[in-house]
Amino acid sequence: MSAVDAPEVDLERAVKRPGPAPSTLVAAGLLVALLVFAIWSIGEIGFTAETFTESIDKVGPFMDRMLPLRFPPMADLFRSIGITLGVVLCGTALSALLSVPIAYISARNTSPAPWLVPIGRAIGVVARAVPDVVLAMLFVLLFTLGSLPGILAIALHSIGMISKLFADAIEQIDEGPRHAVRATGASRAQEFWSGIFPQVLPSWIATTLHRADINLRGSVLLGYAGIVGLGYDLRLSLESLNYHKAMAFALVIFLLCVLFEIISTTIRAQLLGGPSRRTRRAAPSAGRVLTVETALRRPWTGDRIRSMVSIVAAVAALVGAVVISEAHWLDLFSFWKQIPLLVDRAWPPSIEPRTWSDVFDALTVTLEIAAAATLLSLVASLLVGPLAARNAAPSGVVRAASRLLLLIVRSIPELILAIVLIIISGLGPQAGTIALAFVGIGLLGKLIADSLEETPMGPQLAVRSVGGTRTQVFFSATARLSVPALVGHTLYLFDSNIRSATVLGIVAAGGIGYYLVDATRVSRYDQVTAFVIVLVLAVLVVEAISAIIRRALR
Numbered sequence: 001m002s003a004v005d006a007p008e009v010d011l012e013r014a015v016k017r018p019g020p021a022p023s024t025l026v027a028a029g030l031l032v033a034l035l036v037f038a039i040w041s042i043g044e045i046g047f048t049a050e051t052f053t054e055s056i057d058k059v060g061p062f063m064d065r066m067l068p069l070r071f072p073p074m075a076d077l078f079r080s081i082g083i084t085l086g087v088v089l090c091g092t093a094l095s096a097l098l099s100v101p102i103a104y105i106s107a108r109n110t111s112p113a114p115w116l117v118p119i120g121r122a123i124g125v126v127a128r129a130v131p132d133v134v135l136a137m138l139f140v141l142l143f144t145l146g147s148l149p150g151i152l153a154i155a156l157h158s159i160g161m162i163s164k165l166f167a168d169a170i171e172q173i174d175e176g177p178r179h180a181v182r183a184t185g186a187s188r189a190q191e192f193w194s195g196i197f198p199q200v201l202p203s204w205i206a207t208t209l210h211r212a213d214i215n216l217r218g219s220v221l222l223g224y225a226g227i228v229g230l231g232y233d234l235r236l237s238l239e240s241l242n243y244h245k246a247m248a249f250a251l252v253i254f255l256l257c258v259l260f261e262i263i264s265t266t267i268r269a270q271l272l273g274g275p276s277r278r279t280r281r282a283a284p285s286a287g288r289v290l291t292v293e294t295a296l297r298r299p300w301t302g303d304r305i306r307s308m309v310s311i312v313a314a315v316a317a318l319v320g321a322v323v324i325s326e327a328h329w330l331d332l333f334s335f336w337k338q339i340p341l342l343v344d345r346a347w348p349p350s351i352e353p354r355t356w357s358d359v360f361d362a363l364t365v366t367l368e369i370a371a372a373a374t375l376l377s378l379v380a381s382l383l384v385g386p387l388a389a390r391n392a393a394p395s396g397v398v399r400a401a402s403r404l405l406l407l408i409v410r411s412i413p414e415l416i417l418a419i420v421l422i423i424i425s426g427l428g429p430q431a432g433t434i435a436l437a438f439v440g441i442g443l444l445g446k447l448i449a450d451s452l453e454e455t456p457m458g459p460q461l462a463v464r465s466v467g468g469t470r471t472q473v474f475f476s477a478t479a480r481l482s483v484p485a486l487v488g489h490t491l492y493l494f495d496s497n498i499r500s501a502t503v504l505g506i507v508a509a510g511g512i513g514y515y516l517v518d519a520t521r522v523s524r525y526d527q528v529t530a531f532v533i534v535l536v537l538a539v540l541v542v543e544a545i546s547a548i549i550r551r552a553l554r
Contacts, residue, residue, distance in 0.1 A: 030545050031487070034494070038375035041368035045429045069248040072233070081256065084219050084229035086325025087147045091154025092212040093318055096204070099159050103166035110170055110192060120167070128160025129539040130532055131503045131513070132218060136225035137520040138528075141342055142335040148327040150219070150227035158211050165207045169200040209264040216260050217413040220253060221503055224517075228326070230256075238419065250416045257411040265407070267310075342525065349530035359512065363534060365429060366511030369504070370497035373433045377440030378490055384441060385448030392452050403449070410442025418504050429511070432504040436497050444493050451485035491546040498542060502535060 071077060105111045106120030132153040139149030178195035186194065223231025230253050237246035322329075351359055386392040388406055393399035414435045421431035502513035512531060519527035 026548060030549055034371070034545070035375070037367075038371040041372040042375065044368050045372055045433055065243045066247045068244065069251065070242075070244040071248045071252075072245070077252065080228075080230045080233050081252070082324040083147055083326055084216075084231070084256075086321040086323070086327075087150045087222070087227065087229060088154065088212060088215045088219055089317060089321035090325050090327070091151040092158055092208060092215050093321070094151065094155035095158035095162055095211070096208040098155065099163040099166055102159060102163040103170060104192065106163060106167035107170035109173075109175075110196065112188075120163070124160045124163045124167075125540055125543060126160070126536055127156055127158075128164075128499065129536040130157065131221075131499060131516070132157035132215075133221040133225050133503055134516060134520060134528065134532070136222050136227055138342065138525070140226050142338045143328070143331045146328050147228055147325045148329065148331055149225070150222045150229070151325065151327055153222065153225075153227075154215050154219075158215060161211055161214075162204075162207055166200065166204050169203040169207075170196060173199045205267075209267055213257070213261055213264055217257050217411070218415075218503075220413045220415045234416075250420075253416065254412055257413065258408060261407055261411045345523070346525035346529045348526065349533060350526040351530045352527075354515065354527075359515070359531070359534060362512040362515050363538060366498065366501045366513060367538070369429055369433050369436065369501040369511055370494060373436035373440055373497050373501070374490060374494040376433070376437035377444050377493060380437075380441045381444040381448050385445040386452060388445060388449035389452035391455070392449075403446075406442045406445045406449070408442070410439060410446065412439055412442075414439050414500055414504065432501060432511070435504065436500055440493050440497065443496075444489055447489040447492075448482070448486060451482045451489065454485075455481040487549065491549060495539070495542055495546060498539065 072080075102120050102123055104120075105116040106124065108114075108117055111117045111120070135156055136149050136153035139152050143149050143152075173196055177199065178191060181191050181195035219227075219229060220231040220234060223229060223233070223235040226232070230249055234246055234249040234253070237243075237249060384402055384406065387394075387398055388402035390399060393402065417438060418431050418435035421434055501511055502516065504511070504513060512535065516528060516531045516535075519525070519531065
């Protein structure tokens with residue numbers, strides 16, 4: 001073929017270029033359907049200009065009832081803080097350990113049998129679908145009152161997120177080290193712990209820390225299940241209409257969440273960052289042979305000292321959490337006799353005296369709250385997120401200020417914000433939607449900023465080299481390349497908001513969560529079982545839709 005004929009062949013190929021794959025069309029259709037449902041949900045929830053105007057007028061009287069803040073005695077306050085941190089750390093650590101075998105059977109490249117993969121994934125879905133406050137209410141029946149039911153509730157609920165992300169990380173490993181270990185005749189256990197686990201260890205720790213952040217914010221809910229700590233103190237203050245003291249506890253919880261978020265974010269950044277210059281300088285040269293003797297005499301570099309200090313600090317924190325949580329650990333050996341009684345009261349499932357129409361309407365309200373909150377968070381995050389990205393922010397000061405703002409926003413527990421909005425306005429679903437939307441900006445805005453910073457520099461440099469302005473570089477290269485990540489992050493927020501909208505039913509924010517918590521309060525555990533099954537099915541449908549969309553975007 002001559003050079004003259006080549007353009008004609010390329011043009012013919014371009015004209016006959018195949019259309020999008022059916023999976024892409026299905027994914028696009030599902031995205032449009034979700035967007036339409038979110039827009040429709042905003043209208044169904046009933047947001048109007050009068051709603052916000054009337055709420056603003058009630059802020060002044062609420063502030064009069066809240067100020068001045070009245071803190072409890074410092075000894076009681078620090079005891080509550082210690083118990084709360086102990087419950088969160090013990091529960092999260094336990095879930096991280098339990099997630100290892102579940103992730104092992106859930107990952108396609110490590111599962112001993114293909115039929116174990118869906119079982120492992122199903123365990124994670126069920127764990128994510130059942131709210132931790134409901135689990136805590138059930139565990140209170142099996143154990144004596146204290147913090148142990150809260151620890152176990154956090155542990156079982158957190159397995160859903162940690163095991164899923166851990167299994168995803170295992171499936172994305174470099175198979176080279178694993179094959180090298182296998183070639184030495186190692187067992188499956190040695191192959192996993194030597195060739196796989198070291199690769200995913202930073203991701204596992206980072207995911208666990210992220211889950212600990214979420215658990216600390218969610219620990220407020222455990223107070224409504226009778227779990228001692230700051231959440232329980234807040235509940236008692238609200239029930240006695242002592243808003244001066246309640247808002248003092250709310251402020252302490254918020255500041256604790258901010259501090260915990262800063263610490264965990266710093267640790268995650270160090271774990272997931274690239275090797276430092278000092279590490280690269282200390283690395284052996286290409287021609288140097290490492291022997292057993294040299295390995296045993298490794299110098300105590302700065303990185304090695306920091307790693308050892310981190311391990312010691314983590315062990316000390318975990319031991320301290322076990323002590324200050326004040327959990328009755330011996331109950332783990334005596335609660336078994338209560339299980340048959342609980343099973344007998346929880347099975348078979350029943351929704352009486354409610355009807356399936358009532359349940360469907362309540363589930364629809366929960367989905368509306370989640371979808372509307374996700375859309376509102378997305379719109380706001382598209383404005384704030386780029387300002388927090390290093391390659392999109394107009395200056396370093398703007399980026400730092402935006403990052404700080406996002407950190408503060410996502411540190412606010414949704415329940416506290418929903419309670420405040422309900423006290424001010426008396427609204428139900430609107431208050432829950434606003435609370436989820438506001439807090440969601442902190443999470444989605446950060447994820448958007450991170451995805452923008454992780455886009456390849458090549459296309460951005462290419463647009464800049466032909467004279468493209470900063471705006472053209474952003475829209476033509478940076479933002480365009482981050483669209484798949486944006487869609488994935490938004491779907492993750494929607495999935496998370498479904499569970500958050502469920503638990504907000506505890507403060508009369510509406511939805512199936514109100515039915516679920518109400519059934520638990522009156523000990524109708526057959527209803528609890530029925531509503532949990534409905535929630536699990538709803539989460540499965542949403543996860544299936546998300547999986548289809550993500551697969552098409554790869």
